[in-house]
Amino acid sequence: MxxxxxxxxxxxxxxxxxxxxxxxxxxxxxxxxxxxxxxxxxxxxxxxxxxxxxxxxxxxxxxxxxxxxxxxxxxxxxxxxxxxxxxxxxxxxxxxxxxxxxxxxxxxxxxxxxxxxxxxxxxxxxxxxxxxxxxxxxxxxxxxxxxxxxxxxxxxxxxxxxxxxxxxxxxxxxxxxxxxxxxxxxxxxxxxxxxxxxxxxxxxxxxxxxxxxxxxxxxxxxxxxxxxxxxxxxxxxxxxxxGHDVTTADAVKRFLGYAIRCPIPLPLVLHHISEMTARMPDMGKRERKRLMDCRDLVELVDWVEEKWGQEEPNSNRDCLCLAMQSLVS
Missing domain, CATH: 3.20.20.70 (Aldolase class I)
Structure with missing residues (x-):
């Protein structure tokens, strides 16, 4: 590899x-x-x-x-x-x-x-x-x-x-x-x-x-x-x-899209987005509080779309058609 x-x-x-x-x-x-x-x-x-x-x-x-x-x-x-x-x-x-x-x-x-x-x-x-x-x-x-x-x-x-x-x-x-x-x-x-x-x-x-x-x-x-x-x-x-020294808005939206399609606990989603956005522009105390106050994915999606717009159409298209595969044997 x-x-x-x-x-x-x-x-x-x-x-x-x-x-x-x-x-x-x-x-x-x-x-x-x-x-x-x-x-x-x-x-x-x-x-x-x-x-x-x-x-x-x-x-x-x-x-x-x-x-x-x-x-x-x-x-x-x-x-x-x-x-x-x-x-x-x-x-x-x-x-x-x-x-x-x-x-x-x-x-x-x-x-x-x-x-x-x-x-x-x-x-x-x-x-x-x-x-x-x-x-x-x-x-x-x-x-x-x-x-x-x-x-x-x-x-x-x-x-x-x-x-x-x-x-x-x-x-x-x-x-x-x-x-x-x-x-x-x-x-x-x-x-x-x-x-x-x-x-x-x-x-x-x-x-x-x-x-x-x-x-x-x-x-x-x-x-x-x-x-x-x-x-x-x-x-x-x-x-x-x-090659980016600060997280891009596209990366935040992509991550949220994956988290919706491949669910993980909301606290972990919030932790990731909090870490990712810490050094982004316009992420002062007020915005960080708004982020951490999101009670579910619906509120989180609304917050992300309000700040950076919707995820690009089909940006996660190849993930949409794939069932999650768990190791159970």
């Missing part, structure tokens, strides 16, 4: 615990993102409950089709797990609906550390290697098995970690340029990502502080990475990879 010779052409949206549901992924796909991720899914629950599977993962055929301008697009399911068999079974269950699976080794939250997932795996490269091999056996050869990591305080430890996991057959590695204890206010260590780039041959995706299109170019320049992942930046501006 990632070509080392064309790093600047590969941009990805991140796995987050809640926001990365289907409507936002479809919007990101429209706005130039090449690879989108699901929310971080707990493999332990996913393999044991059809209700959990249906709640955690919903997709539609459009998600993995080329875009209107002919760009290929891939969908990756990200899991949190600490057991090879568990991760492999989750990969097998979701495999028919995705282009690859990713193991989260970078979540720094205390609950994840307590459960032995996320960043706790940064001290267990042998276990992660076993998990990569186990998942690889359950998927088709063309599907990816990747990992997302943070760096250690001692970068030599990270070098050893990525080498062992690479030897297990990982397809690509995403590196967040901060340690587990560093907050988002700490600048990412792009020099560390560059150093890791020197030690592995599989594609490397850089993550950390991509907020503008110029940031993406600078990150590729500083890290020699094969792609750039955006997290907070793309939540604030889903049109980031399309």
């Amino acid at each position: 990632i070509d080392q010779g064309n790093a600047e052409d590969h941009d990805s949206g991140p796995p987050l615990v809640h926001p990365r549901k289907l409507p936002f992924r479809l919007l990101a796909r429209d706005c130039g993102v090449d690879i989108t991720y699901t929310p971080m899914i707990l493999a332990h629950e996913f393999i044991r409950s059809s209700i959990a599977r249906d709640s955690d993962f919903t997709t539609c055929p459009q998600e993995r089709c080329p875009t209107a301008d002919g760009r290929p697009h891939a969908l990756v399911a990200q899991f949190a797990s600490s057991e090879p068999i568990e991760f492999a079974r989750a990969a097998e269950l979701i495999g028919p609906w995705v282009d690859g699976v990713d193991l989260n080794c970078g979540c720094p939250q205390s609950w994840a550390m307590k459960d032995g997932i996320g960043c706790s795996l940064m001290s267990k490269p042998t276990l992660v290697a076993e998990m990569v091999r186990a998942a690889r056996l359950r998927l088709n050869p063309e599907q990816s098995v990747s990992v997302k990591i943070r760096i250690h305080k001692n970068l030599d430890e990270t070098v050893r970690w990525v080498k062992e996991v690479e030897a297990a057959g990982v397809t690509f590695i995403t590196v967040h340029g901060r340690t587990r204890s560093q907050r988002s206010s700490t600048p990412p260590d792009y020099a560390a990502i560059l150093e890791l780039r020197k030690h592995i041959s599989v594609p490397l995706v850089a993550n950390g502080d991509a907020y503008k299109s110029s940031d993406v170019d600078e990150i590729v320049k500083l890290t020699k990475s094969d792609g750039v992942m955006a997290a907070r930046g793309i939540l604030e501006n889903p049109a980031l990879f399309a």
Whole structure:
């Protein structure tokens, strides 16, 4: 999915615990993102409950089709797990609906550390290697098995970690340029990502502080990475990879259209639109209050149309004809 010779052409949206549901992924796909991720899914629950599977993962055929301008697009399911068999079974269950699976080794939250997932795996490269091999056996050869990591305080430890996991057959590695204890206010260590780039041959995706299109170019320049992942930046501006430094009105209307066709809870819709519009013109306190006071989708549609007009006819036409497809077996 990632070509080392064309790093600047590969941009990805991140796995987050809640926001990365289907409507936002479809919007990101429209706005130039090449690879989108699901929310971080707990493999332990996913393999044991059809209700959990249906709640955690919903997709539609459009998600993995080329875009209107002919760009290929891939969908990756990200899991949190600490057991090879568990991760492999989750990969097998979701495999028919995705282009690859990713193991989260970078979540720094205390609950994840307590459960032995996320960043706790940064001290267990042998276990992660076993998990990569186990998942690889359950998927088709063309599907990816990747990992997302943070760096250690001692970068030599990270070098050893990525080498062992690479030897297990990982397809690509995403590196967040901060340690587990560093907050988002700490600048990412792009020099560390560059150093890791020197030690592995599989594609490397850089993550950390991509907020503008110029940031993406600078990150590729500083890290020699094969792609750039955006997290907070793309939540604030889903049109980031399309070259826009502020969310466009079209992006807001498209997202709302997808949220109507592929329903998600209203609080999540409001959260997304609040994030997306924060830096847009004419979004002062009064307008933000009007937005958050919307009690249902009808009121939200009225608010959006009053500010920016109606959605362009047929802008979501290919989504209209597609039934939502849930993983229930």
